[in-house]
Amino acid sequence: MQTVFHIQTSGPGLHEFTDEAARFVRDSGIREGLMTLFVQHTSCSLLVQENADPDVRRDLQEFFRRMVPSSDDPSMGWLLHTDEGPDDMPAHIKSALTAVSLSIPVSAGRPALGTWQGIYLFEHRHGAHVRRVVAHLGT
Amino acid sequence: MQTVFHIQTSGPGLHEFTDEAARFVRDSGIREGLMTLFVQHTSCSLLVQENADPDVRRDLQEFFRRMVPSSDDPSMGWLLHTDEGPDDMPAHIKSALTAVSLSIPVSAGRPALGTWQGIYLFEHRHGAHVRRVVAHLGT
Amino acid sequence: MQTVFHIQTSGPGLHEFTDEAARFVRDSGIREGLMTLFVQHTSCSLLVQENADPDVRRDLQEFFRRMVPSSDDPSMGWLLHTDEGPDDMPAHIKSALTAVSLSIPVSAGRPALGTWQGIYLFEHRHGAHVRRVVAHLGT
Numbered sequence: 001m002q003t004v005f006h007i008q009t010s011g012p013g014l015h016e017f018t019d020e021a022a023r024f025v026r027d028s029g030i031r032e033g034l035m036t037l038f039v040q041h042t043s044c045s046l047l048v049q050e051n052a053d054p055d056v057r058r059d060l061q062e063f064f065r066r067m068v069p070s071s072d073d074p075s076m077g078w079l080l081h082t083d084e085g086p087d088d089m090p091a092h093i094k095s096a097l098t099a100v101s102l103s104i105p106v107s108a109g110r111p112a113l114g115t116w117q118g119i120y121l122f123e124h125r126h127g128a129h130v131r132r133v134v135a136h137l138g139t
Numbered sequence: 140m141q142t143v144f145h146i147q148t149s150g151p152g153l154h155e156f157t158d159e160a161a162r163f164v165r166d167s168g169i170r171e172g173l174m175t176l177f178v179q180h181t182s183c184s185l186l187v188q189e190n191a192d193p194d195v196r197r198d199l200q201e202f203f204r205r206m207v208p209s210s211d212d213p214s215m216g217w218l219l220h221t222d223e224g225p226d227d228m229p230a231h232i233k234s235a236l237t238a239v240s241l242s243i244p245v246s247a248g249r250p251a252l253g254t255w256q257g258i259y260l261f262e263h264r265h266g267a268h269v270r271r272v273v274a275h276l277g278t
Numbered sequence: 279m280q281t282v283f284h285i286q287t288s289g290p291g292l293h294e295f296t297d298e299a300a301r302f303v304r305d306s307g308i309r310e311g312l313m314t315l316f317v318q319h320t321s322c323s324l325l326v327q328e329n330a331d332p333d334v335r336r337d338l339q340e341f342f343r344r345m346v347p348s349s350d351d352p353s354m355g356w357l358l359h360t361d362e363g364p365d366d367m368p369a370h371i372k373s374a375l376t377a378v379s380l381s382i383p384v385s386a387g388r389p390a391l392g393t394w395q396g397i398y399l400f401e402h403r404h405g406a407h408v409r410r411v412v413a414h415l416g417t
Contacts, residue, residue, distance in 0.1 A: 002310060002383060032141060034175055034275045036312055036381045040392030042328045048239045049231065050181045055220035056231055062217060063207070063232050068341070078340060081333035092327065092334055093341050100326045101381045103175045103240045105141060105275040112273045114179030134390045136312045136383040138277060138416060171280060173314055173414045187378045188370065189320045194359040195370055201356060202346070202371050242314045242379045244280055244414040251412045253318030277416060 001028050005133040009123035012065070012087075014047065014057040017133070018111075018118045024135055025106050033106040033139040037119070040132045043091035044123045045098035051118030064124075068093045091124035098122060106137070140167050144272040148262035151204070151226075153186065153196040156272070157250075157257045163274055164245050172245040172278040176258070179271045182230035183262045184237035190257030203263075207232045230263035237261060245276070279306050283411040287401035290343070290365075292325065292335040295411070296389075296396045302413055303384050311384040311417040315397070318410045321369035322401045323376035329396030342402075346371045369402035376400060384415070 005020050025035060039046050050056045070086040071079045081089045102119070105112040111119070121131055144159050164174060178185050189195045209225040210218045220228045241258070244251040252258070260270055283298050303313060317324050328334045348364040349357045359367045380397070383390040389397070399409055 002385060034277055036383065038381065038383050038390065040390070040395065042326065042392070042395060047235055048181065049235065053220055053222075056228065059218050059220050059228050060232060060235055066217075078344075079337050081331055081337050083331075089334065089337050093338060096325055096327065096338055097236055097375055099238065099377065103177065103242050103275075103381055105175065105177050105273045107141060107273070112177065112179070114181070114271065117179065117181060132392065134383045134385070136381075138312055173416055186374055187320065188374065192359055192361075195367065198357050198359050198367050199371060199374055205356075236375055238377065242316065242381050242414075244314065244316050244412045246280060246412070251316065251318070253320070253410065256318065256320060 001137045003135050005135060007121045007131045007133060009131060010128045011126055012123055013061050014120040014122050016051065016118045016120050021119050021135065022111055025111055025137065026109060028137050030106060030137060030139060031109045033137055034103055035106055035111055036101060036103045036136045038101045038134045040134060042095050043088065043125050044121055044131055045095045045100060046102045047098060047120045047122045048102060048117050049120055050116050052116050064094050087126045094124045140276045142274050144274060146260045146270045146272060148270060149267045150265055151262055152200050153259040153261050155190065155257045155259050160258050160274065161250055164250055164276065165248060167276050169245060169276055169278060170248045172276055173242055174245055174250055175240060175242045175275045177240045177273045179273060181234050182227065182264050183260055183270055184234045184239060185241045186237060186259045186261045187241060187256050188259055189255050191255050203233050226265045233263045279415045281413050283413060285399045285409045285411060287409060288406045289404055290401055291339050292398040292400050294329065294396045294398050299397050299413065300389055303389055303415065304387060306415050308384060308415055308417060309387045311415055312381055313384055313389060314379060314381045314414045316379045316412045318412060320373050321366065321403050322399060322409055323373045323378060324380045325376060325398045325400045326380060326395050327398055328394050330394050342372050365404045372402045
């Protein structure tokens with residue numbers, strides 16, 4: 001069983017879609033299986049992270065911003081791929097450092113997440129985007 | 140088929156559980172399939188790495204320690220999420236930089252690992268923890 | 279259904295094998311399912327990245343080269359595992375920072391990649407290697 005989640009973003013940061021993913025699993029009627037998420041872009045990524053303190057998301061985003069500065073930062077003067085804006089090549093690098101696909105077991109009809117885990121799309125571009133995440137649910 | 144591995148850790152580093160995973164596959168009787176591992180925490184992660192020279196594990200841990208210092212290190216003064224200890228937010232960051240899920244094909248009744256590959260839980264916190272890894276085995 | 283791709287590399291960089299993966303899916307006759315790729319080595323990795331501008335691949339490789347320098351670089355003097363050459367331990371680190379497995383949904387008989395996505399083996403060693411990627415295709 002497959003579906004596509006469309007996630008609206010508006011600049012860098014983590015956008016949670018745990019509820020949408022859990023609803024897809026519930027509606028399928030599958031009690032035990034495996035849900036795989038795959039993002040069809042190379043300038044954002046997928047993350048399972050803590051869903052309690054919002055500061056965790058802010059710190060994550062800030063760490064990646066410092067580790068991979070914009071291409072107009074002097075330390076990044078060696079980048080070649082700059083035509084699509086100063087946030088584009090850093091976004092590809094952040095994508096390579098995180099995940100394009102995630103697989104989460106389904107147990108008792110729900111994604112088998114830990115108590116504090118949420119599922120996030122991690123946007124790396126500055127503008128507004130609609131991101132496509134393909135979900136596959138198997139047994 | 141699913142199970143949960145409980146992995147006891149006692150500080151940062153790599154804890155191998157290749158044998159437990161191989162036993163789960165063997166006991167299932169499945170000859171060809173796919174094993175997916177998912178860790179139910181956001182301050183440790185999963186890794187497939189070299190299982191020969193222990194220095195590889197030590198160097199990996201040390202690289203991540205240098206890349207993401209404790210939040211009491213002056214270079215990390217910008218972190219907001221520090222209430223749970225100086226090792227907590229760095230652990231979330233290291234988790235984002237590695238993997239929360241791994242999928243390993245099963246061939247001839249065994250995980251299809253390369254000659255030098257082992258399966259590890261990578262603990263990022265300083266204290267002792269019991270970590271839960273959900274394993275799903277499908278065909 | 280499973281197969282093994284053998285990918286010849288000749289030094290660090292991204293080697294595309296999207297066509298081989300798509301052919302494996304097509305030949306299987308499976309219309310909807312999940313393809314999982316797993317690389318049987320710990321000094322190279324798997325990546326889904328932009329397949330349009332070759333500068334993206336060059337910049338990715340260069341970013342990782344700068345982030346994890348050779349072990350003969352003075353900044354890496356703390357590494358212990360140096361017997362297998364100055365590119366070996368950095369390759370293990372780059373492998374930990376990227377992916378050993380990738381799962382890509384199959385829709386309408388094709389890998390459900392985004393418009394600009396290609397599937398790559400990311401070689402981290404300097405010499406020539408034949409790399410094994412196990413592919414598992416399920417429903």
